[in-house]
Amino acid sequence: MQETLLQFIRHLRHAGVTISTAETLDAMSVAAQLGYRDKTLLYHGLAACLAKTDEQRQQYHSCFKQFFEFDLKPDVANESEETAENESSESEANDAMSGQGSMGGGGGSGQGNQGQSGQNQSGQDQEQSRSPKSEAQNFDQLRADVIRAAAQAQLEQLRFPTQRGIFRRRILEALNDPQRQSEIQALGNGDAQQQERSRWLQQQRDIQLEMVREMIDRQLLLTNNAEARATQEALMRDSSLSAMDQYYRKKLPPLIRKLAKKLASRHKQRLHRAKRGKPDLGKTLRRNIAYGGVPFNRYWRQKKREKSEIYVLCDLSGSVSAWSEVLMLFVQALAEVLPNTRSFVFCGRSHEVSEEFKSFPAEQALALIRHKHGMGSSDYGLALNSFRDQIIDKVNRRSCIIILGDGRGNGGDTGIDALRELYQRARLLLWFNPEPQSNWNTGDSEIRRYQSASHYVAECGSLRKLEYLLDDLLTLMR
Template sequence: MDNTLLQFIRHLRHHGLPVSTAETLDAMQVTAALGYSDPILLRDGLASCLAKTVDDNDTFALCFEQFFHLDHSQDASSSDSQAANTEQNLPSSEQANEGEGEVGDGDGQASGEGQGDSAMPGKGGGGGGGGQGSQTRAEVMRAAAEAGIENIQFRTQRGVFRRRILDVLGDKQRQIEIQALREAGNDERANWLEQIRDAQIAAVIDVINRQLLLNNDASSRAIRDDILQNSSLSAMESYHRERLPPLIRKLAKKLASRHRQRHRHARKGKLDLGKTLRRNIAYGGIPFHRFWKTTRKDKSEIFVLCDISGSVSAWSRVLLLFMQALSDVLPSTRCFVFCGRSIEVTDLFRQYPADEALAIVQQRHGLGSSDYGLALNTFRDQIADKLNRRSCVIILGDGRGNGGDTGIAALRDIYHRARLVLWFNPESQFSWNTGDSEIRRYQSAAHYVAECGSLRKLERLLDGLLSLLR
């Protein structure tokens, strides 16, 4: 089992890249064929079986560079410099072959076994950051995996894991051999083994520091995502709001996976005689395979109306991003926005990427004050002939109409026509019905009014909605 590859796959999963068991087996075959000597070739080979989309490919490239400490500036010159170092430090070919066996002692089966790379001090020293893909670094990483390096969390643990990895590499035996050679007067051989040991120690320190950074990066990312999900958008700075789209897509992907329709053959019900006979003609009409009549379930139509005035425009952006990411689960979705008149923007999301479409919507139709009366009346006029008992209407807004017409009659008309009318209010419930808020009136014409003050709450609301529509 290639522990180095398993560590890398674990790192990919920490960064949100899904890797299945079958893909892991494919990656092992790729690694066995390519080895670790050429990091660029290995990166391209693993990307072919582990990165499935353009976004996944970008994430994979970043993770590979972090994990294998790839330095592109040294790719072209690494082989020449390593060969020169080898000639300067290698006493003789026979000693190199002997040293190779000693370096591998205690490491188990190393990939590329039989090559002299691991015994070359010039290459081994690259384990500290200069010799990517060298045999010494690969051996150290396998030893680190055996020592449980993935469990390191604190800087104070570096000494403990350094000792564990060196024990796996057989460092004590090597020190004893170096001492014996010096006592026997073979200083040249002892110095050569000392260089190998120094190179491995440098590689061990580098691997420990890198793994510590990787673990802390994954942990801090998980903590940051959790904080963003539970924080009110109004409390976030613009820097944090820019980090929301990837997180929203991640949450929407989880919801889509949970609620994606799965087709299964019924095992009981009313027999579909015609289909059963047709499918069993090959068996002489004997009904080895039985088929049951199924009821076709019509898909629900979703109408989303978002207030993009200054007070709640950020939350409208979040909801629209969610609905766009859930398009494979909710294909019959029409999106509308308003400050004054309600305007359909469904085609914009079909023509442009979500972020670009949102920027166009804000530029063309945003930056105004809310007029709920005009918005709800024009919204009703546009969708009235499409509303039926399969329709679900989602309205996102704070219900503050600046003292103007509330449009409650239009909302009640929509309420009587549609299956569900849901109102998502990003304000805290303590602020409802204060000042110019008309949310109490809207509650009488909606099936459910809920606070969606954080990503976590909005995710739960959409999760419940998808459960109802399934």
């Protein structure tokens, strides 16, 4: 039974619910306390220790339904218990826990009696096939065979969709399928009665094939393609965006949100620790004169936190627009730790887009911005000059400016003077360049000149590099 629970927890993890070892232990004691009989009870009990956010609760609900083939209405639960009545208590529990569960335990009851049971039944079933009850029994028998075969084939190890074929073959082998197929063929050439039987066998086989397919689908659904996804995510973090397929780009926003959440939670903690400040000796002494100068009440020096502002300017021209979108998404997702952010985009003139992000969800805002300001070749001269005009009276020693662009101005005005003016005023001016360093200063790239008017020019060729850069930035800004 424990094995079943562990499998369930594994499936929850695959579905993206984070469950620690301690919570697993909790789940075990919950199950021990409540028993497996009353599923509604088990559902609520396990929910209390496994699903801890709104999102997780929904995942848990669908996983529980999938895994235990379970309907929350009590009458249905009773029915499934009735069907399992005849079997021993152990397998009863397993059966109630559905196919996944019995894979752990029931693998031993070998192949031998399967062929037998199939043949023994065949005669009776033909006679009784009209009454619905025996049909249902037959169906259960077929299903039990498939479940046993699946256990033999170790279906729970199925991870990738590409393994579908292998596991299908293994299960069919465990079901003695090749033998049955030749039997069907042999009987098909015989007399009328034999042909009838061959047709019946064929029908049984079709039903089982369908079951096998369903079971494999379900297993894939349960593992939720988790490992393939994890590999993909790792790949996406390291690969260059320009080389990335549109298909993968669509999957970026959730990944970015995940990375941003990690960053935010780390820097939130630091922020609080830094706020403590130094003891105010004078005030402490003054206020404690009543106690003979013994400092019973301590006072800390109140430090006014100066809010730092971040200005992000992104190039929306064709070559780097994908990166700009990633950066803007990242910065928006970091809103919790970077409250004062203003975003600007440019192809020609710079436009502020902070309002769009405030009134629409991030992805929708991006689409809107792309539509309004995107597509065109970059004119750095106009962009930097108009950017300076918009923000110069706000920029001070607490401001941080991030510019994302490849610094390729198509030979036009560089706007370097405007940049230098900002550089001299701001606390930090960073230039993120998505191009690999080897390509800098080739062709029309002006990045060397921009380097002289920035505190740091960084290459942000992959999501991982961008994550590190922002991590450093947050440490600096705190």
